[in-house]
Amino acid sequence: MTLSADAGNVKDFNTSAYKNKIMIILIIIIAGVFIGTGLYTVQPEEVGVIQRFGKFNRLSEPGLRFKIPLGIETLTKVKVKHVFKEEFGFRTIELGKQSRYSTKDYTYESLILTGDLNIADVEWIVQYQIKDPAAYLFNVRDVEESIRNLSESTIRQIIGDRSVDEAIVLSRQDIAYQAKLLLQSYLDDYGTGIDVVTINLQNVNPPVPVQPAFNDVNAALQEEERIVNEAQRKYNDEIPKARGIAKQVIEQAEGYAINRTNRASGDAERFIQVLQEYTKAKQVTKKRMMLETYEEVLPLVEKIYIVDENQKGLLPILNLDKGAK
Numbered sequence: 001m002t003l004s005a006d007a008g009n010v011k012d013f014n015t016s017a018y019k020n021k022i023m024i025i026l027i028i029i030i031a032g033v034f035i036g037t038g039l040y041t042v043q044p045e046e047v048g049v050i051q052r053f054g055k056f057n058r059l060s061e062p063g064l065r066f067k068i069p070l071g072i073e074t075l076t077k078v079k080v081k082h083v084f085k086e087e088f089g090f091r092t093i094e095l096g097k098q099s100r101y102s103t104k105d106y107t108y109e110s111l112i113l114t115g116d117l118n119i120a121d122v123e124w125i126v127q128y129q130i131k132d133p134a135a136y137l138f139n140v141r142d143v144e145e146s147i148r149n150l151s152e153s154t155i156r157q158i159i160g161d162r163s164v165d166e167a168i169v170l171s172r173q174d175i176a177y178q179a180k181l182l183l184q185s186y187l188d189d190y191g192t193g194i195d196v197v198t199i200n201l202q203n204v205n206p207p208v209p210v211q212p213a214f215n216d217v218n219a220a221l222q223e224e225e226r227i228v229n230e231a232q233r234k235y236n237d238e239i240p241k242a243r244g245i246a247k248q249v250i251e252q253a254e255g256y257a258i259n260r261t262n263r264a265s266g267d268a269e270r271f272i273q274v275l276q277e278y279t280k281a282k283q284v285t286k287k288r289m290m291l292e293t294y295e296e297v298l299p300l301v302e303k304i305y306i307v308d309e310n311q312k313g314l315l316p317i318l319n320l321d322k323g324a325k
Contacts (some may be wrong), residue, residue, distance in 0.1 A: 038066050090102065
């Protein structure tokens with residue numbers, strides 16, 4: 001009887017120990033599943049979007065976080081600081097010093113009709129960031145495809161209002177800026193949660209079959225611009241010079257007129273003063289005028305003869321013809 005009791009106790013102990021081991025293993029497994037499906041890490045450039053039973057619940061900031069495990073809450077990481085890009089008219093295979101591009105034909109999306117009914121071959125890039133992770137995930141089914149469709153529609157609309165010369169040469173920056181604003185408004189209307197960083201027109205060219213003719217037109221336009229610039233340069237050189245000469249002549253004429261007027265006024269004033277003095281003392285004035293005349297004339301005479309007015313037969317004595325040529 002004692003042996004049977006001991007054997008029963010040993011059997012019960014073994015059964016209890018076995019159950020304890022199973023419980024410990026189950027607890028470890030549950031804890032592992034709980035930790036493994038509940039703990040998660042969000043990187044600095046990311047934001048975590050938590051859904052509870054499939055419905056949006058909250059946003060999770062970067063760091064080590066916890067969510068309800070066992071599929072009750074699910075996590076989707078969204079790169080909010082990464083700049084995404086979409087290429088149109090070409091595809092980049094490998095970036096670097098020697099970038100490689102796809103040889104596939106993408107003219108179906110790059111050939112665009114301009115406002116003057118010409119065709120331009122346009123390649124462009126749209127760069128964007130995710131500003132609202134929840135809207136990005138839940139408002140639109142395929143955001144990337146929506147961005148591509150809206151971008152292509154926007155570029156076609158903007159270039160469709162411009163001439164081919166504006167699209168290729170004159171207004172590329174303005175076209176890119178207007179396209180960015182218009183695309184952003186479309187994306188906001190759809191609630192995509194996207195922020196357009198920039199739109200870059202990579203290459204804008206005429207289609208390959210008409211490029212030689214277009215190059216000839218450009219060469220003619222450049223020659224025209226060169227001739228116009230040269231003519232403008234000559235105009236800028238000659239016209240100011242001519243205006244300066246004309247101004248100088250006018251100023252000289254005005255100065256001459258002022259001088260002559262002042263001299264005439266002075267002569268008239270002097271004559272009036274002499275006349276006034278003459279009327280006051282005619283004999284004295286006559287004598288003074290005669291003496292002043294002598295002062296002006298006599299220095300010009302080489303020989304002076306003083307003759308008595310009563311002298312007779314003066315000419316033979318002087319022999320005035322002597323030395324005459």
